[in-house]
Amino acid sequence: MSLAPPFTAETAHAKVKKAQDLWNTQNPAKVTLAYTEGSIWRNRSSFLRGHREIQDFLTAKWQKEKNYKLRKELFAFTDNQIAVQFWYEYQDAHDGMKWKRCYGLEDWTFAEDGRMRKRQMSGNDVEITEEQRWFKGDVDVNKVPIGEEHW
Template sequence: MALAPPFTAETARLKVKKAQDLWNTQNPSAIAAAYTEDTLWRNRSTFLSGREAITAFLTAKWAREKSYRLRKELFAWGGDRIAVQFWYEFQDFSDGMKWKRCYGLEDWTFAADGRMRKRMMSGNDVEIGEGGRWFREGVDVDGVEIAEAHW
């Protein structure tokens, strides 16, 4: 089954989960390969273009965000676009290793071959205590029930 536009409900859902699995590898070079050479990104207030910039950005991200675990869910789709809701947890190396959760939305646009040509991300970090964590080591992130208040 081709994971390229135009997307159906099933191919969009599979594309989201494939991206989730890839990001959870925390391998910047492998992740960057899923994007077009001239891809455009906005990650919060950072604007990037191209695979080299993405690789450098992700390398720096995971130098700060330790114990990273991510979940993505399909929010909407149509044609060559997919919208995603996501949550991830991490220990913030720059803030005394405090646990945090990022809540956010992404807007993706794809090239005909299925590589992402544009990614626009908005996210907010919330400090959480050890007891508030969802994505503990060994837990299947897709099996965690996330209450409506967090969607």
């Protein structure tokens, strides 16, 4: 099955899960290859362009965000665009290793070859306790029930 546009419901969902799995590797070099060389990003208040800036950003991200686990879900799609809702948990190496969860939305635009050419991300971090964590141990993030109040 091709994960290049135009997307169907099936291929859009598969593309989201492939991105989720890729980001969960926490491998900046590998993740960067999913984007076009001139890919444009807004990640919260950071504005990036191209592989070098993306890889540098991801390297710094995962130096800060330890024990990172991410879940992405398809929100909407068109021929070459996908919107996702996501949640991830991490320990903040810059804040005493406190557990945090980020809630957010992304919109993606794809090139004809299936690589992402534009990524816009908005997210908010919430401090959580050990007991409030969803993604503990080797849990399958796709099977964790997330209540409506968090969607």
